[in-house]
Amino acid sequence: MELFVAQLLNGLVYGVLLFLMAAGLSLIFGLMNVVSLAHGSFFMLGAYLGLAIFKATGSFWLAFVLAPIPVAGIGIVMELLFLRPLYRRGHMDQVLLTFGFTFVFLDLVQTIWGRAVLHLWAPAGLHGIVHIGLGVFSAYRLFLIGFGFAIALVLWLLLERSRIGAMVRAGVDNAIMAAGLGANIPALFSGIFGFGVALAALGGIAAAPILGLYPGMDSEILIPAFIVIVIGGMGSLRGAFVGSLLIGIVDTFGKAYFQGVALFLIYLAMLAVLLVRPQGLFGIKYSDASVAPAVTTTSRPASLQTRTSELGVLVALLILPFLMGDYPRALVSEIFIFAIFAMSLDLLLGFTGLMSLGHAAFFGLGAYAVAILGTQFELNAWLGVAAGVAIAACGAALIGFFCVRTGGIPFLMLTLAFSQLVFSVALKWRDVTGGSDGLTIAEQPSFFGFSLSRSLVMYFMTLSFFALTYWVLRRLLNAPLGHAFVGIRENEQRMMAVGYPTRAYKLLSFTIAGAIAGLAGGLYAIFNGFISSDAIYWTASGDILIMTMLGGAGTLVGPAIGTALFLLMKNVVSSYSEHWLSIIGAIFICCVMFFSGGLWGAAQKLQWRRVAK
Amino acid sequence: MLEVDAINAYYGDSHILHGVSLSVRPGEVVCLLGRNGAGKTTTILTIMGYLQPRPGRIRYKGRDIAGLPPYALARLGFGFVPQERGIFPSLTVRENLTVFARTGRGGAGSWTLPRIFELFPALQARQRNLGFQLSGGEQQMLSIARALMLNPSLLLLDEPSEGLAPIIVQQIIEVLLRLKREGLAIVLVEQNLSAAFAVGDRHHVMNKGEICFSGSTAQLERDDFVLREYLSV
Numbered sequence: 032m033e034l035f036v037a038q039l040l041n042g043l044v045y046g047v048l049l050f051l052m053a054a055g056l057s058l059i060f061g062l063m064n065v066v067s068l069a070h071g072s073f074f075m076l077g078a079y080l081g082l083a084i085f086k087a088t089g090s091f092w093l094a095f096v097l098a099p100i101p102v103a104g105i106g107i108v109m110e111l112l113f114l115r116p117l118y119r120r121g122h123m124d125q126v127l128l129t130f131g132f133t134f135v136f137l138d139l140v141q142t143i144w145g146r147a148v149l150h151l152w153a154p155a156g157l158h159g160i161v162h163i164g165l166g167v168f169s170a171y172r173l174f175l176i177g178f179g180f181a182i183a184l185v186l187w188l189l190l191e192r193s194r195i196g197a198m199v200r201a202g203v204d205n206a207i208m209a210a211g212l213g214a215n216i217p218a219l220f221s222g223i224f225g226f227g228v229a230l231a232a233l234g235g236i237a238a239a240p241i242l243g244l245y246p247g248m249d250s251e252i253l254i255p256a257f258i259v260i261v262i263g264g265m266g267s268l269r270g271a272f273v274g275s276l277l278i279g280i281v282d283t284f285g286k287a288y289f290q291g292v293a294l295f296l297i298y299l300a301m302l303a304v305l306l307v308r309p310q311g312l313f314g315i316k317y318s319d320a321s322v323a324p325a326v327t328t329t330s331r332p333a334s335l336q337t338r339t340s341e342l343g344v345l346v347a348l349l350i351l352p353f354l355m356g357d358y359p360r361a362l363v364s365e366i367f368i369f370a371i372f373a374m375s376l377d378l379l380l381g382f383t384g385l386m387s388l389g390h391a392a393f394f395g396l397g398a399y400a401v402a403i404l405g406t407q408f409e410l411n412a413w414l415g416v417a418a419g420v421a422i423a424a425c426g427a428a429l430i431g432f433f434c435v436r437t438g439g440i441p442f443l444m445l446t447l448a449f450s451q452l453v454f455s456v457a458l459k460w461r462d463v464t465g466g467s468d469g470l471t472i473a474e475q476p477s478f479f480g481f482s483l484s485r486s487l488v489m490y491f492m493t494l495s496f497f498a499l500t501y502w503v504l505r506r507l508l509n510a511p512l513g514h515a516f517v518g519i520r521e522n523e524q525r526m527m528a529v530g531y532p533t534r535a536y537k538l539l540s541f542t543i544a545g546a547i548a549g550l551a552g553g554l555y556a557i558f559n560g561f562i563s564s565d566a567i568y569w570t571a572s573g574d575i576l577i578m579t580m581l582g583g584a585g586t587l588v589g590p591a592i593g594t595a596l597f598l599l600m601k602n603v604v605s606s607y608s609e610h611w612l613s614i615i616g617a618i619f620i621c622c623v624m625f626f627s628g629g630l631w632g633a634a635q636k637l638q639w640r641r642v643a644k
Numbered sequence: 645m646l647e648v649d650a651i652n653a654y655y656g657d658s659h660i661l662h663g664v665s666l667s668v669r670p671g672e673v674v675c676l677l678g679r680n681g682a683g684k685t686t687t688i689l690t691i692m693g694y695l696q697p698r699p700g701r702i703r704y705k706g707r708d709i710a711g712l713p714p715y716a717l718a719r720l721g722f723g724f725v726p727q728e729r730g731i732f733p734s735l736t737v738r739e740n741l742t743v744f745a746r747t748g749r750g751g752a753g754s755w756t757l758p759r760i761f762e763l764f765p766a767l768q769a770r771q772r773n774l775g776f777q778l779s780g781g782e783q784q785m786l787s788i789a790r791a792l793m794l795n796p797s798l799l800l801l802d803e804p805s806e807g808l809a810p811i812i813v814q815q816i817i818e819v820l821l822r823l824k825r826e827g828l829a830i831v832l833v834e835q836n837l838s839a840a841f842a843v844g845d846r847h848h849v850m851n852k853g854e855i856c857f858s859g860s861t862a863q864l865e866r867d868d869f870v871l872r873e874y875l876s877v
């Protein structure tokens with residue numbers, strides 16, 4: 032009984048911290064239709080700035096009160112300078128932009144405070160333990176519960192009882208109408224964004240004495256906070272509150288009583304809610320599904336000119352390995368593999384208009400198929416690749432079945448949650464997957480009798496799969512099926528009206544994309560000789576999204592170029608500068624701001640303009 | 645009071661309005677008529693600042709207002725009643741009325757909640773209901789009432805009679821007549837000709853983004869060609 036009460040209170044503490052995150056996330060989403068992936072970064076910044084203020088002043092309470100202010104300032108500046116110019120574009124560009132910022136903030140924290148776990152102690156007055164009827168409990172944790180409930184009450188009163196709260200709710204309902212009645216919507220957006228950021232930062236400093244401070248705390252709080260708002264209903268404060276407490280308690284009890292499956296419990300809770308109420312427990316607002324990312328081109332039949340240039344590139348790629356050593360060959364091989372992965376994502380993102388933040392799950396299925404079948408059943412790696420493609424396709428069909436009912440941002444969140452489910456299986460099922468220690472691939476297969484341990488053979492192996500995937504995808508996109516996908520991206524309503532079962536088509540696109548990602552994963556397992564759960568953490572899905580968008584979604588060449596650029600930068604810049612995270616983040620931010628449609632898209636636009644003249 | 649001077653407007657690349665001009669004098673009701681897709685809503689949205697005229701000039705009380713955002717125009721005295729009514733569904737009727745209310749400035753009558761409820765008794769009974777619980781007619785009345793709570797000097801109404809039962813349309817006409825008697829200037833978009841004839845002083849007929857007829861009620865009633873070609877009477 033004592034333990035039960037203690038767990039319940041722990042669950043409430045975690046729930047309160049989640050609420051501070053989710054409330055802002057939900058308000059920002061409701062009003063601005065932006066899912067800010069940088070929200071976890073603000074949580075982290077709040078904690079670290081709080082630590083800095085504590086070190087400077089020696090007062091925890093001063094840190095607690097002051098830390099959110101500069102963080103809110105950073106948030107408002109980000110909204111003003113970066114998000115605002117994008118309001119006229121799709122909301123997806125804004126999501127991507129915030130993702131770019133997570134790199135910059137992470138690098139900032141690592142540079143200033145290092146990578147080690149730091150500690151901030153609870154204030155002297157709340158150090159001790161308190162005897163409550165059923166046992167003893169940390170005073171600081173009790174304070175947090177009370178504080179969190181008080182904040183929730185204040186927020187509720189502000190939103191429901193004040194005029195400014197009514198203005199916010201009116202803006203959530205219909206920002207365009209509110210503008211026509213005199214609401215200064217841009218100012219309201221900045222204000223709410225800054226307010227939400229301040230709440231996240233407050234959560235960060237409040238959490239610091241319990242969770243500690245470390246780079247990576249940003250995504251560790253972000254993902255459960257997403258699940259909270261999916262469960263509670265996006266845009267609903269009440270939903271954020273109930274969802275936070277629910278997830279906090281379920282997670283804490285899961286860890287205490289069902290250690291093996293604790294991680295799944297919150298995902299299962301989420302799925303259960305979504306199956307019964309797709310809009311979440313308290314959600315009323317269906318987000319519009321028509322927020323497709325900015326893409327420039329539709330595929331067009333290959334002209335003689337593109338055929339010739341493709342052939343030229345192929346010849347160049349055939350000659351290239353003879354001009355370089357082992358290390359660059361391996362790097363280019365890796366680029367081929369990830370280009371396959373990026374092209375598969377682009378089928379979904381650029382051509383069908385569905386932005387997935389969970390594509391690494393299928394990559395992981397393919398990779399683990401090779402590794403697990405190899406180590407457990409001594410199956411040949413090529414059979415493993417084939418099995419991986421099949422498993423990834425089945426997984427995608429299953430997951431896609433749930434995801435394609437939605438579109439836009441709910442789709443993004445659902446794919447994210449499912450991929451984290453796959454991730455947590457890989458992490459927790461240690462006997463089979465090796466968890467975060469990973470699995471080594473027992474034996475490297477040969478490629479037409481040549482040993483893949485030679486970099487040249489590896490190069491040609493990956494190149495042939497890359498060329499094959501490119502060719503297959505181009506055929507597919509120029510076929511009626513591809514036109515149907517593009518039609519769905521352009522206008523799903525119209526496709527439905529002319530008799531296309533669009534949901535089935537979206538599922539098909541999702542499945543094909545998953546299968547090809549599985550292929551990339553299988554090849555990666557062979558290439559790398561090792562796979563661990565890190566490869567399918569959500570940031571891996573984010574990275575591949577960046578590669579695709581960097582080069583240009585909606586083209587086949589773009590993702591390949593983006594992949595090459597990303598991996599080259601990662602390898603080259605990281606050998607010169609520790610700040611490659613920031614540099615990639617900044618390049619990506621510029622790319623979203625100035626070249627919507629990616630580098631290749633921008634290049635094509637330039638060319639068309641020249642042709643038009 | 646309002647002068648719209650040869651405005652052009654686009655949605656993306658499609659050119660919708662081609663040199664539309666109209667003017668509204670204080671206390672006058674100007675109607676904008678025309679078939680579906682003629683460009684009436686686009687004209688209203690451009691006046692209201694949702695679309696930028698390019699090129700074209702809009703002057704209000706002698707001041708150039710082209711390029712001002714909608715909220716600034718609302719604060720300058722525009723009361724906007726959109727075609728789709730734009731009720732805030734999760735706010736109560738009362739909150740819908742008060743959330744953006746402004747106190748009156750010189751000239752315009754000073755609208756307060758009691759006066760609004762006297763004008764629309766149906767709303768008083770429903771003031772605690774949420775916006776999405778209202779019927780179509782109630783929503784239209786709420787939308788008009790909400791615009792009045794800004795104490796505007798110019799009211800922009802986009803097809804207030806659309807989709808409503810004749811008896812409700814009659815009520816709305818009476819409300820508009822009363823507002824007109826109180827001296828409020830109104831731009832009224834209509835497809836319901838009898839409503840337009842009942843309250844309008846002057847009429848502009850639109851077709852394919854251009855104004856193809858301008859004149860008084862008497863002139864329009866007599867012009868069979870315009871009535872037949874552009875208004876399908």
Ligand SMILES: Nc1ncnc2c1ncn2[C@@H]1O[C@H](COP(=O)(O)OP(=O)(O)OP(=O)(O)O)[C@@H](O)[C@H]1O
Nearest residue numbers: 655658660678679680681682683684685686687727
């Ligand atoms: N958001 C939009 N994007 C592109 N074109 C649009 C958009 N809204 C309207 N149009 C086009 O602009 C033209 C004028 O439309 P508008 O809504 O102004 O007509 P209207 O006279 O108000 O018609 P109705 O009586 O049906 O309300 C139409 O041809 C319409 O198809």
Ligand SMILES: [Mg+2]
Nearest residue numbers: 684685686727
């Ligand atoms: Mg209209």
